[in-house]
Amino acid sequence: MELTFSCPHCGLVGRVASVESTPTVTCRGCSRGHPLRSDAFEGGGLRSCAWCATDDLYVQKDFPQGLGLLIVIVGFAISTVFWYLERPIPAYVVLLASALLDMILYYRVPDVTICYRCLGQYRGVGSNLEGRFKPFDLAIGERYRQERLRAEQLRKQGASANSPPPA
Numbered sequence: 497m498e499l500t501f502s503c504p505h506c507g508l509v510g511r512v513a514s515v516e517s518t519p520t521v522t523c524r525g526c527s528r529g530h531p532l533r534s535d536a537f538e539g540g541g542l543r544s545c546a547w548c549a550t551d552d553l554y555v556q557k558d559f560p561q562g563l564g565l566l567i568v569i570v571g572f573a574i575s576t577v578f579w580y581l582e583r584p585i586p587a588y589v590v591l592l593a594s595a596l597l598d599m600i601l602y603y604r605v606p607d608v609t610i611c612y613r614c615l616g617q618y619r620g621v622g623s624n625l626e627g628r629f630k631p632f633d634l635a636i637g638e639r640y641r642q643e644r645l646r647a648e649q650l651r652k653q654g655a656s657a658n659s660p661p662p663a
């Protein structure tokens with residue numbers, strides 16, 4: 497199972513190919529190490545986030561965001577040209593083809609499991625064993641978003657408290 501994480505210290509995005517057998521990851525940007533929890537896995541599947549230990553994770557299609565929408569918009573734009581040329585059949589065909597393409601992509605594209613807290617992404621076998629994790633829940637997402645905002649504020653306050661007073 498692969499983990500994609502964002503370093504909390506320098507923001508650099510890193511990747512761990514086999515997160516189950518990696519005890520510590522080291523950031524390429526700032527060389528800081530971060531321990532990974534081995535108890536995050538159970539029976540070959542992910543149980544909680546190996547990075548931050550929360551068991552609130554969600555699944556979504558591993559799809560560049562907006563790609564599905566883009567396909568539909570492009571299909572619509574092309575069909576508009578055919579409508580303008582008064583050729584309704586190709587217009588319908590293009591609309592139908594773009595809807596089909598969107599559907600095929602949706603079913604072909606694998607899932608990615610994402611941590612609500614640290615936004616770490618898990619891909620590969622066992623990342624959503626037996627459909628353990630559910631799609632994004634707005635209420636849970638909002639709770640963790642607030643938590644991140646508070647943490648950010650505390651960091652800023654800490655940083656300004658440590659900086660020398662203006663001359």
Ligand SMILES: [Zn+2]
Pocket residue numbers: 503504505506507508523524525526527528
């Ligand atoms: Zn870093």
Ligand SMILES: [Zn+2]
Pocket residue numbers: 545546547548549550611612613614615616
């Ligand atoms: Zn996490």
